[in-house]
Amino acid sequence: MSAPKATKRAAPTTSIATHTNDDIYIRDKSLCSELIGKLSFTEMIVFQMLGRMPSAAETAMIDACLVTLMEHGLTPSALATRLIYSSAPEAMQAGVAAGLMGVGSVFVGTMEGNAQLLLEIVEDPAGIEAAATRVAQEHRAARKPLPGFGHHLHKPDDPRPIRLFQLAEEHGQSGTYIAALKALSAAIDAVYGKHITINATGAIAAVLMDCGVPAEILRGFALITRCAGLVGHVREEQEKPSMRTIWETSEAAIPYDGTVPGA
Template sequence: MTNPTAQNTPTTHLCRHTLTSLHYREADLVQDLMGRKGFTEVMLMQILGRPLRPVDVRITDVVLVVLMEHGLTPSAIATRLIYMSAPENLQGAVAAGLLAVGSSFVGTMENGSRLLDRILAAPDAQAEALAIAREHRARKQAVPGFGHHLHKPVDPRAYKLIELGRAEPELKGAHLDALMNLSQAVDEVWGRPVTINATGAVAALLGELGVPTAVMRGFAVISRAAGLVAHIVEEQKSPSGRFIWDTVEHAIPFVHEEAGPGV
């Protein structure tokens, strides 16, 4: 008789070890990976679990570089303030910054990718793209992957990413085509050119590599962690956390509440 508990036992394909060896999937860490493979290649091997092509590593590298640093954004400010408060806890400061990788900043490629998935699944890509643009316009919402408050009229990072993707003959280009269909629809519905932003282009490129939509934000987390460590290094040499705190405290005044009726 089969043991039902054994059938339901969780398994892992990521790592195993013996007294004398350690394997990442089927690769021996010491013999096959150390000194032979780069970080990006091993990371993709672990996340995607499939044989890699050189194009996978090239495109992922440029995506990680693009997402690593955006200046004094909420994630970097959070990291600097937490490090100021608890300098013994470097990892906590980085973790605080990573909590800001969400649907409004840094991690927006996930939202954009869902729209590209809709377009790719539709029988008429252009009609679906127009429907998406009109839906967002009617709700007075920006389309994920489009527009930028600093980079105008275009986000130069996005168009460089698209150019690099188009230059890779191994990529089919379906996600990039979906992005361009959506861009044309957004421009038409808004009645003016609206730039594709970096995370919009990242969504298309990661889609070209076969990265599932639900995993894409993880690439922003990996990349931004490195950038936040750099912010901590700068904070150690030239602290700004106290200045940020003092600036906010003086910029936001205390206002007495007016007494309500009967008070």
């Protein structure tokens, strides 16, 4: 199949990087004289992704979000990384990539679903409280899931949102989206007649959006920090291999339900 001709399409350019014989430039800044040794990794992530330098308060909040999301134990992602790394240890990148592909709709998609609700609430001319109540009522009526709310284990409250909101207050970073999320939480408790906790992915959506991160790239932050978490699992797999235990245990837990002649 050939690439479709699209004469109306503008030729794309890149604003990210270029180089000369003497240096590399990232978004017009010299890598060697303006970035290395001047920026933390977190600041560089924001600069690379959004093309602007974060404030100290934004960096503190983004650090907090990245620390919160990095590690969740032996999740499906971590198990996939361990299984694939120990099957092909010559290609560590493939083991990490395998686990990273589990950052999809089931676990992290709720961050994006919550972001959509927050955008809808913030942009509603009726105001945040009225919009939050309407959203809660619509979800209850349609029996739709509430992305960013509920946790099977942490009840009545997930401790991570509490900590993140407290930090945001301290850093003067509690803005419109955190306000919208808190209003939605209050509306949900009222409409459903019971307390449903804000969970970590819901809180992180609001915190990052209050740092100016666009909704459509939120998942990217989850990918960066989960990548670091998965490298930690690779390191542990190098020292304490678990692949054969995962294999044997899973095989035993999911028995064959057919019939073998003579068996």
